[in-house]
């Protein structure tokens with residue numbers, strides 16, 4: 041049987057890179073192997089461990105929870121085509137803002153490395169020692185937080201620095217003033233969703249679901265940036281820099297795969313556990329996980345993209361009109377995939393949650 045108990049040191053361990061990761065003047069995490077292939081940070085043991093825990097799920101006949109962009113209803117706003125027409129007209133600020141905001145949110149992911157989280161051992165009847173769930177506080181969350189926001193001890197930049205580097209390569213470091221940063225991209229607290237659990241365990245479960253769905257949504261946003269950077273008709277005076285930016289998006293996406301993989305594994309294990317309810321009742325994991333997961337998917341796939349778009353669209357249209365007049369604005373509007381829905385949406389009062 042593959043090994044399913046790992047130490048924190050192992051889960052944080054790194055490959056022996058043939059070459060470190062440096063790009064656009066930043067020293068960054070991860071590295072390259074002998075063949076020049078990018079290798080994500082802290083994955084020497086994490087990948088074999090996650091695959092072994094997924095093997096454990098399969099032995100127990102538990103399916104891996106579906107968590108992929110197929111869950112999502114909306115694409116990015118602005119879309120690839122909308123960003124492209126703005127860039128063709130020399131208006132890079134919306135993309136510059138969105139890459140800056142992505143970097144700031146990635147930095148906030150460091151929170152996962154900053155303190156111990158409630159332990160599910162107290163809430164579950166099963167033995168967790170050979171599960172991903174049992175390793176959350178044993179290295180998995182710390183590794184994840186360091187991947188996002190960086191390890192100050194190493195002096196290496198992480199995803200936050202990588203997004204700023206991508207932005208700088210494509211559009212220049214100080215091309216525009218810093219944008220206003222939306223408060224949060226996770227579902228706001230709207231009352232108890234899993235009242236059978238003690239509040240700290242419910243909050244922890246929802247945190248894991250929020251983070252997983254933010255990762256899934258990020259996959260779609262990465263694709264938009266990668267396509268823009270790779271488009272032979274854009275960034276004509278800096279094609280080489282744009283190609284490096286596209287490669288860096290690929291490296292971030294490669295780093296994120298382990299995050300999606302371990303979080304899916306944890307939530308899938310949780311569906312198979314027998315839980316201890318606060319009422320003393322034994323509760324099957326599907327009753328704990330499934331209703332909350334449905335609500336978080338609905339929020340991330342439908343409600344939040346709709347509200348975020350409704351908040352962003354009016355000031356963005358106004359800025360486009362100021363930059364390129366009604367002609368550019370109408371080109372932008374004509375490319376809007378959800379135009380009918382957008383026209384019916386509430387005005388600027390809606391706020392990004």
Ligand SMILES: [Fe+2]
Pocket residue numbers: 146149187188199296
């Ligand atoms: Fe990230």
Ligand SMILES: [Fe+2]
Pocket residue numbers: 188255295296299
């Ligand atoms: Fe991530």
